[in-house]
Amino acid sequence: MATSGTAVSLSNVRKTYRVGEPVHALDGVSLEVPQGSYTAIMGPSGSGKSTLMNLVGCLDTPTDGTVVVGGRDVGTLGDRERTTLRGTEVGFVFQTFNLMPRLNALENVALPQLFQNVDRTTRLERARNLLERVGLADRADHLPNELSGGQRQRVALARALINDPAIVLADEPSGNLDTDTESEILDLFDEFHDAGTTLLVVTHERHVAERADRIVHLLDGKIEWIEELDESGANGTSRPGSAAGEAGADSE
Template identity: 65%
Template sequence: MAAQSTELDDRAVVSVRNASRTYFLGEPVHALKDLSLSLPDGSFTAVMGPSGSGKSTLMNLLGCLDTPDEGTIEIDGQSVAELSDAKRARLRGTKIGFVFQQFNLMPRLTAAENVTLPMVFNDVIDTNRRERARDLLGRVGLGDRLDHTPPELSGGQRQRVAIARALANEPTLILADEPTGNLDTETGEQIMSLFEELNDEGRTILMVTHERHIAEHADRIVHLLDGELERIESLEGDG
C-alpha cells in the first residue's frame, strides 16, 4: 500500500515537528529521530512497530509525560515544551484522555468513582461529576454497573470503565496504549467497535498496538522503525 505524505496540517489537533528524544542508559539510546507527524481533527491513527521502534516514547511525548530534546510538539495549538510543569499537567488533564492495556483503575473505588477521578482533579462540582459518570458509563454500556468495583467486573467491562474515565473531561485527544492487549478476541473487537463509535462522533484517537487486525480499525497506520517514521499506510476506503 502506498505511503502517505507526512506534510503537516496547521489545523491538526497534534503536530509533531522534527522531534527527537535520546535517553542515556550507559550509552545514548535514540528513541525517536527527527519525527514529524500530524493528527488531523477527528482522525483515528494506529501506531505499529517492533519493540524498540519508538512507540512508547511517542505515546509519552504526546501524553505530555515527556518532552523532546529537539523539535516541537503542539497539542491544540499549544507548544508542550514551552509550558511549565503545572501547565503541562493541566493540559494533560483537560485535553488528553488515556486508555491503558492494564486498565489502571483504582481497585477499591466503584466504576462511577473511577470515572469521576479526572473530574475531581479538574475541580468539577461534585453533583456534576456524579451525573457525568452515570452518563458516560451508560454510554459505554455499563449503566447497571455504577457501584461495582473493578474486581467485580470482567476485563472488557474494566476497559469500558477506563474508556469512560478517559472521556470524563471532554478531551481533545484520546491516547490508547494496547487497549485490547489483555482481552480475548471477541471482547477486543467489542472494545474496538466502541472506539470506532467515538471516532465517528468526531473524537481524535491515537492507538498503539502490535496486532494488525486491531490496527485496521483505524483510518491509517503509522509504522515506526528504529525511532524513525518508516511510512504511513492509509486504510481509508478499505473494506
C-alpha cells in the same frame, strides 16, 4: 504550531536518552494528527512507540523539535502546566486498565474531573452518562474487581472521555481481552471515533490497527512509512516517511 483542525502536531521531534552512548528513541519525527482522525501506531519493540505516546501524552518533553497538544507547545511548559494540559486535553486507555481499586465504576470515571475542581453533582452526572454510552449503566456501583476485563476497559474508556479531551491515547487497549470482548471494545472505539473523538492507538496487532484511518509504521525511532486505509481496513495508499512529510508527517 497546530492548526485549528489539528489535535496534535509533532515537528522534527527527537528524544535522546544518555545512558552511556546516546540512544535516539525518536529521531526526527514529524506527524500531524487531525481532529477527529483515527491513527494507529505500529512497530517492533524499541521502535519508539512508547516514547511517542509519552510525548503526545505530556508525560515527557522532546530533546529537540516541538510537540503541540491542544494548541500548546509541550516543551515550553513547566511540570505543573504539563500536568494541567495532560488532565484537560489527553485521555488515556491502558492495557492494564489502571482503575482505582477502591473506587466504583462511577467514581473511577468521574475522577479526572475531581482534579479539575468540577462540582460533585456535575462530574457524577457526566460519569453516569458516559457509563450509559459504554453500556455499563447497571454497573455504576461495582468495584473494578467485580467487573470483567471487558467491563473494566469500558470504564477506562469512559474515564478517558470525561474531560472531552483533544485526543484519546490507547496503549494496547485490547491486549488483555479475549477475542469476543476485544471486538466489543474496538466497536466502541469505532463508535466514539464516528462521533468525533480523535484516537491514537498503539498496537502490535494488525487487525486492531486496521480499524484506524491510517497506520504509522515506526522503525528505529523514525517513521518508516504511513499506510492509508480505506473504509474496509484494506490498504488504500502508502507513503514513505519522507513523502509523508509533505502532508505533515515524515521522518526527516
